[in-house]
Amino acid sequence: MTVTFWGQEFKVNIFIGCIGGFLIAIVSSMFGFGGGPFMTPLLAVGLGLPMYLVVGSSLLAIFFNTVVGSMRHYQFGNFDGTFFLIMFIPAILAGFVAPQIAKRISPLWVKRVAVVGLLILASQLLGLI
Numbered sequence: 345m346t347v348t349f350w351g352q353e354f355k356v357n358i359f360i361g362c363i364g365g366f367l368i369a370i371v372s373s374m375f376g377f378g379g380g381p382f383m384t385p386l387l388a389v390g391l392g393l394p395m396y397l398v399v400g401s402s403l404l405a406i407f408f409n410t411v412v413g414s415m416r417h418y419q420f421g422n423f424d425g426t427f428f429l430i431m432f433i434p435a436i437l438a439g440f441v442a443p444q445i446a447k448r449i450s451p452l453w454v455k456r457v458a459v460v461g462l463l464i465l466a467s468q469l470l471g472l473i
């Protein structure tokens with residue numbers, strides 16, 4: 345399948361994307377963690393998409409999860425509207441700015457930053473830091 349984004353075309357193997365996404369969804373549901381840290385490498389390495397496109401896709405997925413989670417917390421009375429607005433506006437701006445920055449720097453550096461971020465996240469989840 346060919347995907348066109350901002351005038352650039354990318355060839356994507358839809359079979360690898362569907363099978364990989366399905367397996368990540370099953371494993372993350374079984375163990376109770378988000379699949380984002382695994383979807384990013386799938387999109388970047390498995391499908392060969394550039395990091396600026398992968399980052400934007402991840403932010404879009406996070407956006408919908410955040411909206412649904414915020415609605416549920418509001419229903420349960422665990423919602424801080426001020427904090428939500430403080431975090432919502434920068435998140436939307438980051439969705440527009442981050443892909444532009446990532447597009448202008450070397451894809452290798454974007455991947456290195458992503459790896460460092462994932463290692464920090466893994467270390468925190470494992471209680472190492």
